[in-house]
Amino acid sequence: MSGPVDTPASSQGKPARRPRVFSGTQPTGALHLGNYLGAFRGYVAMQETHDCVYCVVDLHAITVRQPRAVLRRNTMDVANMFLACGVDPERSIVMVQSHVPQHSELAWILNTIAYMGELRRMTQFKDKTGGGEGESVGVGLFDYPVLMAADILLYGSDAVPVGEDQKQHVELTRDLAERFNNAFGKTFVVPEPVIPVDAARIMGLDDPTKKMSKSAGSEYNYIALTDPPDVIRRKIRRAVTDSGTEVRPGPDKPALTNLLTIYSALTREPVETIAERYVGKGYAEFKSDLGDVVVEALAPLQARVRELEADETYTLGVLKRGAELAESIAARTLAKVHERLGLVPRPR
Ligand code: TRP
Helix, strand or coil: CCCCCCCCECCCCCECCCCEEEEEECCCCCCEHHHHHHHHHHHHHHCCCCEEEEEECHHHHCCCCCCHHHHHHHHHHHHHHHHHHCCCCCCCEEEEHHHCCHHHHHHHHHHCCCCHHHHHCCHHHHHHHCCCCCCCCCHHHHHHHHHHHHHHHHCCCCEEECCHHHHHHHHHHHHHHHHHHHHHCCCCCCCEEECCCCCCCCECCCCCCCECCCCCCCCCCCCECCCCHHHHHHHHHHCCCCCCCCCCCCCCCHHHHHHHHHHHHHHCCCHHHHHHHCCCCCHHHHHHHHHHHHHHHHHHHHHHHHHHHHCHHHHHHHHHHHHHHHHHHHHHHHHHHHHHHCCCCCCC
């Protein structure tokens, strides 16, 4: 049987394994236009050239306390959003991290080769905990990058599409993989971080100097992928603009550059072509048109999300199959790791 994992034999009779991609998304809140244009759209494109594993990383999410019902909802939301954006479960593995126990198991083993010093140096840890010196900084937050390394290494991933903020974690993953390989013999593929295909870096609507973010103070920072049309239009109307009146990009126009980038990413027209059409017109007209563009672009995705939400059985079926496929790969990797370490195999 052919599938995303065991690729059919090529004409030479050798298994034609395509390079593997792994990426994880935390189920911690509204997915927004920045996630879509910066990541999800690239995940979909990478299915053409790679065997992909797209994972809802719920065990990462619980490094910050989550109300039970919220975690459950957010986990299903991310899975639905993968599917609604065009991740094809016939070609890619769509899974939830906690369904495959090998993630936690390999994280433990990697803990035994990771150094306190290298984890303490992680920028995200420092940002989240103010250096982690306090007595009540969670161990999970400290160890977060090791679990992420386990995610990636379990699947022999070659490429990890991540934004700038996660690159350091992939570098650590490389270091851990190489350290293990050197100490115990070649076991892990050493992965590369890749910038997601046609990724657009979308900034906050209320502050175009920082990335669009669900954890920003105001909901006027982001457009949630599930925002209804009137909310989308209102958020764009209220987006900050730059001084002057011209609709054009430029270093002196961070807000307009961002809005034009959104327009361009969704219509695939060059920013300059769009700007030319607005010569002599004002911000209001541009924003109104941009509202239409965003509403129209998200409509099919939102329709699909509503379908998936109306009947969870489809998504749950995808996750069941995803966990099975994932576990079959992960178990093989973990068995090899045990063998390398000298752990006695469980008698059968
Ligand atoms: N840390 C990533 C983030 O916050 C999520 C993540 C977990 C991830 N495991 C991963 C990303 C493995 C890529 C690969 O965005």
